[in-house]
Amino acid sequence: MTNRKGLDGKGKLAVAIGTLKLKNPVMTASGTFGYGEEYAPYVDLNRLGAIIVKGLSLKPRSGNPGPRIMETPAGMLNAIGLQNIGVKSFIRNKLPYLRQFDTAIIANVYGETIEEYLRVSEILTAAGGVHALEINVSCPNVKRGGVAFGTDPDMVAEVTNGVKDVTDLPVIVKLSPNVTDICVMAKAAEAAGADAVSLINTITGMSVDVEKRIPHLKNITGGLSGPAIKPVALRMVWQVAGRVRIPVIGVGGIMSPRDALEFFIAGARAIQVGTANFVEPRATMRIIDGIGAYMKRHRILDMDNLVGSLRI
Ligand SMILES: Cc1cc2nc3c(=O)[nH]c(=O)nc-3n(C[C@H](O)[C@H](O)[C@H](O)COP(=O)(O)O)c2cc1C
Secondary structure, eight states: OOTTSSSOSSSSOOOOEEEESSSEEEEOOTSSTTTSGGTTTTSSSEEEEEEEEOOOOOSOOOOOSSOEEETTTEEEEEEOOOOOOOOOIIIIIIIIHTTTTEEEEEEEOSSHHHHHHHHHHHHHHHHHHHOOEEEEEEOTTTTSTTTEEEEEEEEHHHHHHHHHHHHSEEEEEESSSSOHHHHHHHHHHHTTTOOOEOOOOOOEOOOOETTTTTSTTTEEEEESSSSGGGHHHHHHHHHHHHHHHSSSEEEEEEHHHHHHHHHHHHHHSSSEOHHHHHOOOTTTHHHHHHHHHHHHTTTTOOEEEEETOOOO
16 A cells, blocks of 8 residues: 555665655654755755654744854754744644655654643644654753653653554654663653654763853753764664664764664664754765665665664
8 A cells, every 4th residue: 555645665775664654764853954845955855764853842942042052073062952933833834845745754742741742742643744753752952841751761651652642643752862771761662652763862961161161052061963973872773673673763973874774784774864964965865875775786675684684
């Protein structure tokens, strides 16, 4: 059966994340690709496996005061604080544009309370045109909600359970690396009915201006992303993939096809490209092409033969 947008799940690069069929395993990471439209001049949006939009809350949020971005060696720190236009404005002003593409649209959901997570999920489900929800229980840059939920397995389970009750869309739970054992969180999400987990969100870090002796970020701490975090993300994906049965989506420092392939071999069924979009807006296109070329060169027939193929 083909789904509504012609993503028939056929072809070498096709993958399934629960009931969500993608034509290839390359997604854009939330918060690094705006609402999709911003990248249309550079990227053929039809070629993406999925577009994950900026985290959405019930009401619009202006985020944290600046400075809230800082470049670091091999990465960046951000403390945006989930600035977004709010779920209703997204549905009214951004979703109609996204609906025209032959690409899965995944909404990233944020709440300060469990009730807010559920309400945003309900509104997005009712809107139609969203193919899956990614639940952000891992944002380190907000005072309430976000990572406060993602560091307690009971809270991860409660949010996941609640969202599953209000939606029939596939639910992806996005996990934080800022925990002692990410497998505990992944297992909690799986037991509560998550269709997939994505990992990792940013790693909490900071940077100091030594002349002024003040933090570079107004928020003091921020989330580290980019190549610097790739080995940590890869290790966590490998650990989680060995512990859960649901699909694992890898994210963290993926800049090249080779980076993406490392994640697939370690057990990720799909990957997300984040910070790379800022450095090279067409990074996703190059990564999709490179994965295809590798499969051809190694005569790998489909993603199932690649995912989790690490030899130890
Ligand atoms: C500027 C910025 C904004 C982000 N906003 C969100 C967000 O709204 N929701 C979310 O779940 N993750 C957010 N993230 C985290 C990314 O989706 C991703 O998990 C992280 O950056 C690691 O991947 P990368 O190293 O490829 O960037 C954001 C990251 C950056 C750099």
